[in-house]
Amino acid sequence: MNWRFARKAALGVLSLALVLTATLGAQVPDRMHIRPALGFEYFDRTITWDLETSTSHLKSMLFTFNVEVEFMKGFFVNVMGGYSLSNFNGLVFRQLPFSADLEVGNVGGLLLGGGLKKNFVVSSEFEMDLDAQFVTYLGSTNSWPINGLSEDGTLSGKAHWYRIQAGPVFWYKGFEYFSPYLRVSFDKLWGTYHVDEVIGSLTGLEDKAIAGKGLFSIAVGTLFEPSPAIGVKGEAYVLPRTGGLDFGVQAKLVFTF
Numbered sequence: 001m002n003w004r005f006a007r008k009a010a011l012g013v014l015s016l017a018l019v020l021t022a023t024l025g026a027q028v029p030d031r032m033h034i035r036p037a038l039g040f041e042y043f044d045r046t047i048t049w050d051l052e053t054s055t056s057h058l059k060s061m062l063f064t065f066n067v068e069v070e071f072m073k074g075f076f077v078n079v080m081g082g083y084s085l086s087n088f089n090g091l092v093f094r095q096l097p098f099s100a101d102l103e104v105g106n107v108g109g110l111l112l113g114g115g116l117k118k119n120f121v122v123s124s125e126f127e128m129d130l131d132a133q134f135v136t137y138l139g140s141t142n143s144w145p146i147n148g149l150s151e152d153g154t155l156s157g158k159a160h161w162y163r164i165q166a167g168p169v170f171w172y173k174g175f176e177y178f179s180p181y182l183r184v185s186f187d188k189l190w191g192t193y194h195v196d197e198v199i200g201s202l203t204g205l206e207d208k209a210i211a212g213k214g215l216f217s218i219a220v221g222t223l224f225e226p227s228p229a230i231g232v233k234g235e236a237y238v239l240p241r242t243g244g245l246d247f248g249v250q251a252k253l254v255f256t257f
Helices: 003-024
Strands: 033-049 054-072 075-087 106-121 126-139 142-146 153-172 178-199 202-212 216-227 230-241 244-255
Touching (some): 054 106, 075 126, 126 178
Antiparallel strands (some): 033 202, 033 244, 075 106
């Protein structure tokens, strides 16, 4: 796993927290707000590999639990954990004794992450957030049989991907229960798929570096709050890229204490 990138991303999020705290003069709120949430997300992103000469799709379902805490006035930090089913079908590994075209379906893995948010009240009807999120997927190791050769063999694989999203969120607060919003984010995804192949006395391994083709996303969504203690959030987003659009959707059930 590429821990160097993960450490850099985590340090970047922490640095943003320090900058916002120092420059925006955040104050301790009168009452600490804790917001646990259950979430689901699905995305279909075009990824490049083999030095950006080949493309395929990464399709992922994310099941998450996160807790957001307002520890300074208008300033929030959150931590997240969960599980993901990620589909890397279409990757081709050519540096093995026998080339492998990955068609294994969904592969499960843990999700870990966190983020920071600073809220600005512009007026009684408009607000803006500066939001930064980091997520890492730690895929489990799986093995698949290789049949049809003079000797049977095994292909083993393990994947990791990382995602950073950061940018402004513009809210309209003029309705009683609904709060629609527009989000514009820097949206970077990258990772590695490692495979080992064993066929009799022949062995080989290959690491395939992948990267999301788009770097920015645009989202529209809304938060429905029938009471101060519970809310339902829904969002749809697109990622423009050369030759088309990728997309994603997400939903959250949010509680406030």
